[in-house]
Every structure is written in C-alpha cells, then in structure tokens.
Amino acid sequence: MPKRHLADLSLPERVDAVRELGEQPFRAKQLSHHYFSRLSADPEAMTDLPVASRERLAGELFPPLLDTVRHIECDNGTTRKTLWRAHDGTLIESVLMRYPDRTTVCVSSQAGCGMACPFCATGQGGLQRNLSTAEIVEQVRLAAAAMRDGALPGGPGRLSNIVFMGMGEPLANYKRVLDAVRRITDPDPGGLGISQRSVTVSTVGLAPAIRKLTAEGLQVRLAVSLHTPDDELRDTLVPVNNRWPVAEVLEAARGYAESTGRRVSIEYALIRDMNDQPWRADLLGSLLRKHLGRLAHVNVIPLNPTPGSKWDASPKPVEQEFVRRVNEAGVACTVRDTRGQEIAAACGQLAAEE
Template sequence: MPQPVLYNLSLAELEELMRAWGQQPFRAKQLYRQLYLNLTNDPAAMSDLPLPLRVRLHHEAQLDPLELVQSQQADDGLTRKALFRVSNGALIESVLMIYADRVTVCVSTQAGCAMGCDFCATGRMGLLRNLSCGEIVAQVLWACRELRAWQVKLAATPHTPIMSTGEADTQWWGSESGAFSERVTHQVNRVTNVVFMGMGEPFANYERWWAAVERLHDPNGFNLGARNMTVSTVGVVPGILRLAEAPLPINLAISLHAPDDQLRSTMMPINRRYPLAELLAATREYTERSGRRVSFEYVLLHGRNDHPYQAMALAKLLRGQSISKGPPLLCHVNLIPWNPVPGVPLSRSERSRVHEFQQILRDYGVACTIRIERGASIAAACGQLAGH
C-alpha cells in the first residue's frame, strides 16, 4: 500500500486514517491544526500528538508531496520562486509576492499545460500530469513558511531598505504614474491571496483544484476567504459555467489576448473549440448568476494585438456592441506586459502604445489597469513558468 499523503486528505479522511491506526478521532483534528494552522511539516514538531503516533506518521505517511529543488529571489527578496519536483519526477513552479498591503502566492494546478498558447512558456511544455489536491495546497503552505522566514530576517534588520525600483527597462510597467517602488514592513503576517495562475489550466483539473479551494477555505483549518482566491482560465467554457454554480465566490480571470476569433485562434488554440461568442455568452451567464465582476487578461505583443483599432474592437466586444450582444459585461481589463520566453519570436509593446491602448478602453467606458510586473529577472513573471 502506498503511503497516504496527508495534504490530500480532508479532515473526515484523516479521522478515518486515525481510526484505522487505532487512534481516537480527535487526533485527526489535532493533526489538521498542525498542518494548516501551525504549518508544521515535520511530525517530530507536533508536540500535542503522542510520541508513538508521531513516529508512525514519520514512517508510514507522507506530509509534504513536494520536493523543493531550488528557490530564487528578485525584487529585493519580495518576489520568490520555488521549483518543486512531484512524485513522477515532473517539475512545477510557484511564486510568492510580498506587497505593502498583501501577500500573494501564485500556484500551479498542472505540471505543464496542454493549452498551447504561443506566447506562454508553460504551454510549450505540453501536459505532463495533473496535480493532486495536496500538491496544490502544499504550494500555498510553502509560501506561508517562506513568508515566516522572511519576517524573521526582516525583524533582525529593521532598517535595511527592502524594495528598489526594479529593472530599468521595465520600471514604467509598475504603475500609471511611473516606476514601481514601495517599502514593505512586517505587518502583513500571512498569505492573504491565492491566485491559481501558475502552470496549467485549472478547469482541466477541476475536481482536484476545487478540493484544494475547499481545503484552503475551511474555517477549521487554513481559513482563507473565498474572495481572496482567483482562478484564471484560457476560456474553458464548461469550467466557467460550473464555477457560476459553485458555492464559494471565487474570483474569475479569463485570458483573452485578442478581440477577434481569427487572431485569438492563432494565439490560443482553445478558441477553435470555444470561440469568442460562446466564451462571452458563458462569461455573461457567470456574471449574472454570481453578481461578480470578471477580469480579462490581455498580454500586449508588439505589432500583433496592440493596435488602436484592436483596442476599439476589444472595447466594443466587452460593451456588447459586436458579437457579444447585450448590456456591457461586468468586467475589468488587466493589461499585462509580455515577458520574454526563450525561442519565442515575439516582443513586448512599447510604452506609448500600451498607454494609448489603455486610454482607448477607458474612453469607451471599460475599466482598465496595467499589471505591476514582478519577477521577470528570475523568469517568475506571467507566462514564464516552465519548470526550469
């Protein structure tokens, strides 16, 4: 029998395991608190459990299903990327981002990705396998322990500058007013946001992804609010409709990247299966059922999808004035700088073109911002995760 992976087990399943091991069911609640509140990943440190049970957990169970291979830092340590190996040898990546008012971890739901978007490093890998619930959750818990270690270091050197303005060639992406620069203090003491925007398509691994959402949301354990979680999809329509019926109000982000089917199909093969009219109909149904605003992600590529006429076409699309007939969509557009991917002959849009694109959307009444760039120097930015 393979060893049980504790992060894969719900509280009820831990109780079954404790009974099978001849333990009282309340031991499962103690173990659950150790895993998700104390963030303990070593049975020897679980001092409220009896020694024989700790020994058995050490020898007969697996706590952390991820093997940390390497970690890297950027942005004065405020961006941290981890490379993990999972059970079949596949590699995945996670990214921790510390801000002045929040701490976000970007996690993977698959090793590789089958979607094949031509501007994305993960899409060039192909799909290696789905991740388990425990492998998804474990990435968040890694980020929590990493944050704790950073805070200990910060407390020891409180007068050390923490954030510089970043790379000279990408400063302007940080905010509409200029270079991104902020000082972070240690008052944010836990991970506040989880975004399922790492490697893989979450809706192609829906059951395990949703189990991870429920585990992270559980008020008896990690207790992260549903509104503090965001899932990103390339436009898998059945997943969008399924999320519309889900009991937890998870935020939805949709990778759009083009205002018409012809261009989008060349960039994102999923569009051939779920073209824009079908995607936007599902999006409208989601917003009407949930009452929640959708974010559309739009990676700007020089000379390909950043022309002013394409900005106008996108605005009309989202305002219900073209193939998406009806009232304006309850949405927000997030413009994203394209981050270099080895072997991909693309380039990012110029600053003037990006701000012109943004202004056109705003002139049409579409809310639009430019994403703060983090981690490009360690290939941790949007679209760069490739298990390296």
C-alpha cells in the first residue's frame, strides 16, 4: 500500500493529521479544498499556505499515487483508456468515456482480480493487491481534472458518473471502496461532491457483502455481474457461484433494491454458444421477474474478447433475440453501448500487454 494520503482520510481524520504535523486545524479544509474542489495535488499551487507548511503537509499528505504509463484513445477521442503505474510498480487501468449527455469514468478497485472468471482478462492475471482508498479516488480526481481541462473532444466539461467496473472485485476490497465512495460523494471540502445516485458499484455476487452494503444506507446503484441464470454454467463462468449461488445473489440484490428503491443492473456478457441460448434468456427473465420484478434492468454486454481467447461475442441476430425474449418476460433489457474495443478497453488487456 502507498503511504497515507489525504484522500484516505475523512475530514475529522485530516484535522487530526494536520494537528499531528504541528499545523492549525483549518489547514485540513484548505488542503481538502485544493484536492477535491480545485482538483490539484500540486503543493506549488497551494499559495494560501505558507511555503514551509506547504512543503511539510505535501510531503506527509500528498505522496505520489499514480503515474501515467500511457493513454490510448478511440471513438474519435471520446474514449480514453489510461494505464497507470502505482508507487510499487503495480499497473492499473481506468477508462474515461464522454457521451453527449454525460461523462463516465470506469475505475479499478484492485490490481488484478481474484475472482478467476475465465472470459475476463483481469481475472486470468490473478490478484496482485487491493488498491488504497486514495488510489481509487485519485483515478476519479484525475478524470475530473481531464474533463475540466478539455482533454477530450468537446471542450471543457464535467465528470458526471463513476462506475466501479474496472480491474478487480469492488466488494472484495469492501472498506476501501466504501471509503472511496464517501470521498467521491461527500460535499466540499469533504469530497468531490458527486451524487451517490451517479455512482455504480459492481460485484460478481458476493452475497454477504451485498447485504452489508444494503445496511450502509447509501443511494449508489448496485450492478450484479450475473452472466448466466443457471448455477451449472455459472459455477464455471463465475467461480464464486460455488459459494453463493444465483438464488442467494438475487435475494441479496432484492434486499438492496427494496432498501434503496433503486433498480439493480444485471450485467450479462453475451458469449457465443455459451450463455446466449433462447432458453437461458427465458430462464433469466423468469428468475428476475420472481426475485426483483421491476427493480431489475438487464445490461447485455457484447463480449470484448481478449487476444487468443476461445471466448467470442454472440452474433447480432442471437443478441437481438436474447434481448427480445428477456423483455417479453417483463424485465427491462437493453444492449450496452460498447466503447473502446479497438483499444483493448476490456479491463486487464492493457496491463497484460505491458
């Protein structure tokens, strides 16, 4: 883990930290304002602090977190994937996507992933380590700064949405992810002030952690990477299904939906001749109608295959029939607007190449 960073700390903890460094408590708000409102971690820009204080506080509370290895772009520059190198050489990825009505950053919560889903590039690399709260928040801050500075076509803009769908299983790094959500959503000077309703946390189905998240009383959207409605295949596609089968995952998701009043996104990567059969579409619709009713929305994701993989995307007619059948069962189902296939935007591909 990197050294303690301002973004690891709640506002009261920041006050304690500056006191420990011999500074007045109000310095905590000044530092927070620079980082979360001005989106700056450069001590030279913190001209409202005395030079001596600036150097001491920056040295202790703004250790280097992420260095850019490279950016790659597609979709006429509106999708930008970044490979970052952490202080210990760990590689992680995030993707910034500008749409006509919103801008979304997809962030990583772990370096690698321990869930071992066979069709996922990150899962095949295994878990290296959890990311710190600050390393997660830094991905968001840098994305917000890129939008402010007009780094993507369309001129200066605002980051509006955050999805925890990059490298790693967010709920396997529960405390740090939850703290990151609070840093992202707390108002200035506590955090970036982005609405909880604009944050999506995904999971492959860690049912106890979903129930724990329900008890937090947040308004973030929950996304469950289901990928197939039957336990037999899901035991292979999503190995944690051996511990928490489909019915238990959907019951935990229903608890979250009922507590928050928010629809749960059911993520379904459609894989040719694997999980795209009409009967699986029918079973998916039936299960979701039973467990979640109108509180479910299925996102069908055309698989972004990894180089040399045996896994491939389903043909368009098969995809269309799958979506039609789920909708016909009374469950909302759409195909996700896929971005970045030509830049290996499926998380883990860029790090694997490096």
